[in-house]
């Protein structure tokens with residue numbers, strides 16, 4: 001048993017979708033979440049900058065005595081996972097991409113679409129990992145860079161968002177002809193309702209959820225599951241936007257938590 005909290009981070013509030021899943025799958029676990037809202041989006045930044053920000057985030061979470069780090073961000077996983085594991089060899093660090101790839105391949109999918117940020121699509125990490133586990137799989141990729149900023153600005157449930165989704169996806173879905181779609185960004189479950197209403201026949205795979213299944217398995221294997229912890233969940237944001245507060249309140253209304261503003265060293 002290990003009652004230390006799990007550290008979870010993202011460039012902003014997208015990773016909260018993973019925390020929601022964590023509460024569902026592992027209700028005994030406690031969380032310290034860090035959203036780097038002051039510097040979001042990461043997906044349009046250079047790999048050097050993303051690695052630098054990711055290291056600062058993990059330094060912060062590790063200093064708070066976390067037992068495991070969940071990178072609830074595809075962009076950071078695509079670009080910085082190796083650097084983070086090298087810096088912290090003693091702490092389990094889990095990224096969102098491999099668990100998602102395993103699930104898709106395990107389900108026998110042969111043709112799949114991936115939507116994600118520019119950095120994730122540019123790295124082709126989904127394409128490479130999917131093909132290495134399933135050499136015949138056909139992978140279609142599309143970067144959707146405006147979606148994260150619109151979510152961070154609180155425009156998730158608007159016609160603007162629906163238009164943005166349709167702008168990126170109409171031709172992509174028609175030309176790809178796939179039935180399965182990877183939400184390769186942890187912000188995207190928040191727009192799943194738009195995707196579902198525009199393309200009702202697509203089956204969606206959420207990287208936010210798959211990473212939690214992997215974390216659960218690892219905690220069980222290492223005998224590190226929590227039980228009866230009295231720690232109160234903490235949500236830190238590097239810029240405390242109204243939207244971050246509203247989203248946290250909405251998603252976690254039934255749990256005890258504290259929200260803090262965080263100053264990250266630039």
Ligand code: DGL
Pocket residue numbers: 010011012014015040041042043044072073074075076117120148184185186187
């Ligand atoms: N949630 C992050 C991801 O999964 C968004 C990255 C960004 O800030 O652009 O990729």
